[in-house]
Amino acid sequence: MSNQPVSSDERPRVGLMAGRGGAAMRPRVIEKANDPRQALARLLPYLSPYKFGLVLVLLTVVIYTLLGLVGPYLMGEAIDKYIGGKDPAGLLRIALLMLASYLLNNVFQWLANWWMASISQKALQGLRRDLFQHLQTLSIGFFDTHSPGELMSRLTNDIDAINQAVSQNVTSLLASVLTMVGILITMFIINPWLALATPLVVPLFLWFTEFIASHTRKGFRDLQKQLGGMNNVIEESISGQKVVKAFRRNESVIEAFHAQNQAVYDASVYANTYAMMLMPLSNVLGNFFVIVLAALGGYLALGGLVSVGTIATFIMYGRNYVQPVQQLANMYNAIQAALAGAERVFELIDTPQETADVPNPLPFEATQGHVRFDDVRFGYSPEIPIIKSMSLEARSGQTIALVGPTGAGKTTIINLLTRFYEIQSGQITIDGKDIRDVRKADLRKKLGLVLQDTFLFSDTVMENIRFGRLGATDEEVIRAAEMADADHFIRLMPDGYQTMLSERASNLSQGQRQLLAIARAILADPDILILDEATSSVDTRTEARIQKALLRLMQGRTSFVIAHRLSTIRDADNVIVINHGEIVEQGTHQELLDRRGFYHHLYLSQFKGQAI
Numbered sequence: 001m002s003n004q005p006v007s008s009d010e011r012p013r014v015g016l017m018a019g020r021g022g023a024a025m026r027p028r029v030i031e032k033a034n035d036p037r038q039a040l041a042r043l044l045p046y047l048s049p050y051k052f053g054l055v056l057v058l059l060t061v062v063i064y065t066l067l068g069l070v071g072p073y074l075m076g077e078a079i080d081k082y083i084g085g086k087d088p089a090g091l092l093r094i095a096l097l098m099l100a101s102y103l104l105n106n107v108f109q110w111l112a113n114w115w116m117a118s119i120s121q122k123a124l125q126g127l128r129r130d131l132f133q134h135l136q137t138l139s140i141g142f143f144d145t146h147s148p149g150e151l152m153s154r155l156t157n158d159i160d161a162i163n164q165a166v167s168q169n170v171t172s173l174l175a176s177v178l179t180m181v182g183i184l185i186t187m188f189i190i191n192p193w194l195a196l197a198t199p200l201v202v203p204l205f206l207w208f209t210e211f212i213a214s215h216t217r218k219g220f221r222d223l224q225k226q227l228g229g230m231n232n233v234i235e236e237s238i239s240g241q242k243v244v245k246a247f248r249r250n251e252s253v254i255e256a257f258h259a260q261n262q263a264v265y266d267a268s269v270y271a272n273t274y275a276m277m278l279m280p281l282s283n284v285l286g287n288f289f290v291i292v293l294a295a296l297g298g299y300l301a302l303g304g305l306v307s308v309g310t311i312a313t314f315i316m317y318g319r320n321y322v323q324p325v326q327q328l329a330n331m332y333n334a335i336q337a338a339l340a341g342a343e344r345v346f347e348l349i350d351t352p353q354e355t356a357d358v359p360n361p362l363p364f365e366a367t368q369g370h371v372r373f374d375d376v377r378f379g380y381s382p383e384i385p386i387i388k389s390m391s392l393e394a395r396s397g398q399t400i401a402l403v404g405p406t407g408a409g410k411t412t413i414i415n416l417l418t419r420f421y422e423i424q425s426g427q428i429t430i431d432g433k434d435i436r437d438v439r440k441a442d443l444r445k446k447l448g449l450v451l452q453d454t455f456l457f458s459d460t461v462m463e464n465i466r467f468g469r470l471g472a473t474d475e476e477v478i479r480a481a482e483m484a485d486a487d488h489f490i491r492l493m494p495d496g497y498q499t500m501l502s503e504r505a506s507n508l509s510q511g512q513r514q515l516l517a518i519a520r521a522i523l524a525d526p527d528i529l530i531l532d533e534a535t536s537s538v539d540t541r542t543e544a545r546i547q548k549a550l551l552r553l554m555q556g557r558t559s560f561v562i563a564h565r566l567s568t569i570r571d572a573d574n575v576i577v578i579n580h581g582e583i584v585e586q587g588t589h590q591e592l593l594d595r596r597g598f599y600h601h602l603y604l605s606q607f608k609g610q611a612i
Contacts (some may be wrong), residue, residue: 076313158341165338219271369558448526
């Protein structure tokens with residue numbers, strides 16, 4: 001698994017269906033683990049702290065399995081001794097013993113399942129904790145190359161598959177195996193000749209069960225694949241309704257849905273036909289087993305070799321023997337899914353972490369904000385550099401504008417400054433200190449980011465702003481909002497600063513989201529400010545308000561501004577023009593226009609018609 005970083009300028013984009021909604025709607029496919037033993041071996045340490053509880057589970061499983069064997073034996077004894085001997089008192093006693101055995105069987109079964117569920121939840125809590133904590137240590141490049149839907153699937157679907165197998169199937173698996181072994185041993189102890197029917201019939205039962213199960217698995221794999229395709233058609237048609245209606249493609253979308261719906265129907269019929277055959281076939285084979293036992297028992301009874309009670313005991317054991325075999329067949333898919341899920345979870349946990357801090361980092365307290373890039377090189381592979389021997393300087397309090405065509409490397413420069421990516425050669429310093437010699441947390445504390453794609457959490461407006469400095473008081477949050485020119489629209493919201501934002505803050509306009517991001521940056525009070533296309537997605541009127549807030553934020557701070565709009569960069573102290581990872585020009589806005597070089601060409605193509 002690669003975790004090579006990719007810049008926002010050049011990184012590959014994930015597809016529409018790979019995002020937040022796509023994975024959630026995609027049905028889960030049952031698959032086998034590549035190395036089930038390795039997956040199981042790595043799961044066991046999460047259960048090892050609960051060894052005592054697991055021993056109790058094992059003991060209770062053994063107890064309720066043995067109690068399950070008592071009932072049929074007592075039934076045979078009742079028939080032979082008390083019904084045949086016409087002893088009502090003895091019959092009552094043995095009936096009470098049977099009732100007690102069945103009641104205790106259910107009590108111990110409940111205890112085993114409860115203990116196992118409790119242990120499994122504690123173990124999976126630890127697994128989820130390790131997985132989530134590890135995700136927080138991965139590089140930005142990893143998240144650039146892995147869709148949120150894929151990562152969410154590992155945190156939810158794969159862990160849920162493990163949960164189902166561990167909490168629900170472990171006790172059933174133990175009980176099924178113990179029941180089969182216990183019944184077989186008991187039957188041979190009671191009557192070896194009659195017990196010989198079991199090895200003759202059970203292989204036939206297992207063969208039919210696996211035959212049906214293999215077709216069922218194939219059918220449901222195809223069904224899940226077709227359901228995924230249908231969900232894609234539905235989600236894309238709903239998400240793209242404006243495009244569908246604008247180009248009058250309603251009929252073609254309906255035809256695509258009908259075709260996919262028919263494919264789902266065909267796959268569903270195939271899968272469910274075989275799935276519905278499993279239980280009737282199991283019952284037929286179970287009854288066939290009982291018939292064989294009854295016939296063989298009757299033949300032996302005629303010769304005086306077995307009693308009627310023994311035949312009744314064997315028939316009950318025969319029915320009880322079939323149930324564990326059915327359960328084992330049903331548990332097969334769940335166990336395979338759990339091991340495959342465990343493999344994917346551990347694959348993620350094994351992903352290398354973000355580059356660690358140096359052993360003895362330099363102190364990084366107050367900073368002047370003097371930034372230098374000295375002969376910096378960076379690329380995703382050594383032979384394809386993205387940033388080529390770049391040197392630039394931002395003095396304390398200066399505003400540096402980075403301009404250039406899409407893919408030139410502007411955002412990559414910012415990501416190197418924040419150490420989201422690590423340079424391959426050269427040096428980046430702040431106030432003379434190499435940023436690789438200080439703690440990343442200390443470095444990023446001094447940096448404030450306002451990005452084009454503002455991310456706000458599903459929380460209150462107050463807490464979203466407070467994210468810039470978690471220890472800030474309500475008054476400090478409100479003061480930051482006022483400086484960002486956001487206070488007036490916040491107070492017009494239903495609950496003011498306590499208004500809950502919807503997912504991705506969809507109940508706010510793009511401009512309002514940007515103002516909240518600026519308020520968050522103001523609250524963080526960074527020494528160096530980074531603005532990445534902060535006004536590119538808003539109208540001119542909203543841009544003016546955002547510009548006003550940005551000017552307050554930039555005052556007295558070293559600022560790096562990535563922007564296409566002339567109004568953002570015309571007052572910059574230095575405009576650095578980048579193309580193909582190299583600085584091709586730099587100077588003030590007017591100086592670059594007067595040179596009539598690359599920047600002048602950009603101006604003519606992007607800002608034509610505006611006053612110089």
